Amino acid sequence: MDSHLILVGCGNMGYALLRGWLSSSTVEPGNVDIVEPIDSLRKRAALLRVNTHETYETLPANADLVVIALKPQALQTELSSYRSFSDHAVFVSIAAGVSVERLKFLLGSSRVLRVMPNTPTAIGKGSTIIFPDSAVPDGDLAKVTSLFKAGGAVHTVRQERLIDAATAISGSGPAYIFHLIECLTEAARELGLPAAVADSLAKETVYGAAALAMEASDAPGELRRQVTSPNGTTAAALAVLMNESALESLISRTAKAAFKRSLELSASEQRP
Template identity: 40%
Template sequence: MIFSRERPFLLVGAGKMGGAMLSGWMAQGIDAAAIVVQDPAPSPEMAALLSRHGIRHVTEVPQGLTAGVVLLAIKPQLMDVVLPGLKPAVGDETLVLSVAAGTPVARFEAAFGPVPIVRAMPNTPAMVGRGITALFPTTRVSAAQRDTVDRLLSAIGTVEWLDSEAQIDLVTAVSGSGPAYVFLLAECLAEAGRKAGLPADLAARLAEATVSGAGELMHRSSEPPATLRRNVTSPNGTTAAALTVLMAEDGLQPLMDAAVAAAARRARELAG
C-alpha cells in the first residue's frame, strides 16, 4: 500500500459515497490506524462506524500531516472551499483520488501542483459491494499507486480503467447516475401495476422484487441482457406484447438516449 500510519489515507468527506467506500475497506481488513477522516459533521451512522473501528476523525487537516493518499469524496460545489485547506497535506508523492463528478484534473493540478491524480466515478451499489468504478489516471500515477487504487476500489465492486478523461463524463451519465434510472424503473413499474388495478403496496413489492431479481440474474448469468430478454419472451405472448411498446421507435431507447445525454451535458457544465 502507498499509505501508512505515518503517511495516512486522508478521506475528505464521509457522506454516502465516502462512507460506503470506507465500510468496504474496513470489511477488507485495512489498518484503521492508517486512515484519517475529515468531515465537519459526519452522520450518526458514520460516527458509529468511525468509533467502532477506532478511525481518527478531524474537522481540519492536522498540522504536520502529509498524506499518502487524499480521497476527495465531496460535492463539486465545495471544491473552492475545501481544496486550499488540503494543500499542506499534499506532498509531491501524495496521490490525489477524486470521486467528484464534473471536476477535471486541471482543477486539482491548479490547487496542488504536479502531483499524481486519479479521477474516479463509482456508483452507490458500492454500499453493498456491487458497485462499478471507472478510473482515469494522469501520467504521474506510478504503477504502485495504480495498483493500490485498483485494490481499494475492487473492494467495493468492479473496476474499469479509462483511456481519456473525457470518458468520465460519459461514465457519470451511464453508471454514476444509472442506479437512479433503475430505481425509477421500479417506481414506474409499480405505478403501472397500481393503475392496472393492483393494490399499491402489492404492486410496489412485485416491482421491487422483479427489478432486483432481474439484476441479480443478469449479474450471475454469462449471457448478455439481450439474450436474457429473448429467453423470457415467448412469441405472441404477454412479454412480447409489452416489449412491442417498450421497443417501439418512440419507446424506451430514445428516452434513455436523451437521459444519458442530459446527464453527460450536466457533468460537462459542472466542469466549467
Template identity: 45%
Template sequence: MKLNDIEERGLVLLGCGKMGSAMLAGWLAGGLSPSAVWVIDPKPSDWLQGRGVHLNEEVPASPAVVLVAVKPQMMDDALPQAADFGGGKTLFVSIAAGTSLARFERALGPQTPIVRAMPNTPAAVGRGITATIGNGVAGEADLALAERLLGAVGQTVRLESEDQMDAITAVSGSGPAYVFHLIETLAAAGAAEGLSPELALALARATVGGAGQLAEDAEEDPGQLRVNVTSPNGTTQAALEVLMDEEAGFPALLRRAVHAAAERSRELGRG
C-alpha cells in the same frame, strides 16, 4: 506504491458522507488498521465516531494517499487544506463529481499523481462500479492502489480518456436513478391493473433486483436473456412491442436521457 505504504504512512479521507463511509467500512472489513486512517469531516456521523480512526486530528506530514470525497460545492474549501501534500509523494484519489484532473493539478501541482474516479450509489451496499482515470504522472502502481481501495465497494473499470467521464456519469453515475424510476413506474402500472400498491411495489422491486443479478451473473448478453423469456405472440412480446418502439419506447427515451445527463456533466465541468 503498495497497500502496506498506507499502514506505514497513513490514508487521509477528506469527507466521510455515505460514499466515504461505505469505502471506509470496506477498508476496515478488509483488514486496514483504523490507526492508519485520518478522517477530516466537519459533521462526523455517530457511526464514524465509533470506528477508531483518527477523527479531525492533525494528519501525517506525508500520507500515502489522500482520498477526496467531499461534495463538489465544497471543493474550494477542501483543496487548499490538501495543497501541502502535493508534489509527488502522496497519491490523490478523487471521487468528487465534476472535478477534473486539471483542476486538481492547478491546486496541487503538475507533479502530483492523481486518480479521478466516478463511483455510483450501489457502492453503499458493496455493489457499485467505479470508473478510474489517472493523470500523466500517475503510474501503474498508483492506479492499481486506487483501484484496490475503490474495489472495497464493488467493481472498477479503467478509462482510456478523461473525456469518457461525462458518459460514465450519464450511464453508471446517474443510472441507478433511472432504475429506481423504472421500479416506481412498474409498480404504478401494476396498481393500475388492479394490484394493491404494496403488492405491486414488492413485485417490482424483486423483479428488477432479480433480473439485474441474473444479467450480471449470466454468460449470455442481455439481448439473449430478453429473447429467452419472450415467447412468440405471448404476454412478454406484447409488452416489448411497446417498450422497444424506436420512436416512443426505451431506445429513444434512454438515448435522450443519457445524452441529457452527459451534456449536463460537460456543462458542470466547464463551470
C-alpha cells in the same frame, strides 16, 4: 492495504465508499481519518471506529492516500488545505466534472486520479471508473485500483472524456434504476397488488434480472427474446416500450443529459 488514508467528506458517497472498504477489510479503521464538518455525518462515521475530524487542521501528517469526496463546488475553497500532503500522498477525486488539470492546480501535485464510483460499492456490487493523470506512477494506480476493487468492478480509461461518459452510465445510473423500481412498484399498485407485495416484486424483479444478465453467457437481447413468447403478455408490454424505440430513446436522452451536465461542470471549474 497498509496505506494511511484520509477521506475528505463523508456524505452519501463518501460513507458508501467507507463502508465498502471497511467491510471488506481493505483498510483498517485505525488507518482511516475522516474530515467532515457536519456533526451528524461525523458521528455516523465514528460508529465505524475510524478517526474523525471536524477540520483538516488535526489530521496526521503521514497519510499517503487522500480521497476527496466533496461536491464539485466545494473544491475551489477546500483543496488548498491539503497541499501539505502533496510531497508524499496520491490524491483521488470523485467530484463529477472537475478535470485532472484543475485538481493538479488546486492541490499543487501531479499525483492525481479522477475516480467515479457508484453507491452499490457500499455492498461490494459497485462499478468504478478510474482516469489517472499521465504523470501518475503505475504503483499509485495499482494502489487506487486495489482500494476501489473492494467495492466491486473497476475499469481504467485513458481519455478523460470517457470518465464523464461513464458518469452518465454507472455513476448516475443507480438513480435511474431506483426510479425504475419506483415506477414498477406504482404500476403494480395500480393493478391492485397490495403495497408490500408490489414493493417486493419490483425490487426482486430488477435484482433477479440483473443477476441473470451478469451470470448468463447470452447477451441481454437474447435473454429478452427468451422471455418473450409470440403474442404473449411480455410481447404486448414490449410493443409499448419498443414502439418507435421509445425506451431506447428515453435512456439515450437521459444519459446524454447527465453527460452534458458533467461537461458543463468541467467547463465551469476551469474558469478563474
